[in-house]
Amino acid sequence: MNKQTPPVSYRTYNMPLGSAVVAMLEQNYPPDSNTKQDSLHFHNYMEIGYCYYGHGNMTLGSETIPYGSNMFTIIPSNIPHMIKIMDKTGCSWEYLMIDVNELLSTLYKNTPPPIRKADF
Numbered sequence: 001m002n003k004q005t006p007p008v009s010y011r012t013y014n015m016p017l018g019s020a021v022v023a024m025l026e027q028n029y030p031p032d033s034n035t036k037q038d039s040l041h042f043h044n045y046m047e048i049g050y051c052y053y054g055h056g057n058m059t060l061g062s063e064t065i066p067y068g069s070n071m072f073t074i075i076p077s078n079i080p081h082m083i084k085i086m087d088k089t090g091c092s093w094e095y096l097m098i099d100v101n102e103l104l105s106t107l108y109k110n111t112p113p114p115i116r117k118a119d120f
Contacts, residue, residue: 001009006079011042011046012044022045022096024096027093027095041081046097046099048073054087058081
């Protein structure tokens with residue numbers, strides 16, 4: 001019997017004009033909110049997350065790892081991921097969504113492009 005691949009959804013975020021970072025603060029998930037959070041999804045920006053409290057499992061691509069209080073996650077853009085809340089009290093996260101290309105081009109606008117190895 002073949003195991004079906006779960007559906008993956010694309011969640012896009014719009015950056016404020018002139019910004020490379022948007023904060024998603026006080027994302028509180030009650031213990032029964034797995035219906036939204038346990039869907040595999042990916043974003044158009046890099047996601048840095050911080051778990052204030054709670055624990056569960058996080059799927060990143062094809063790996064599943066435990067997460068818990070006081071843990072940071074860094075998820076590149078376009079990597080499917082999801083959390084499964086295991087804590088009876090739920091969990092609380094805050095996130096930064098980062099447009100890496102925009103951020104680096106702003107920081108290094110007077111820097112010449114990197115030298116690349118020539119193809120010979």
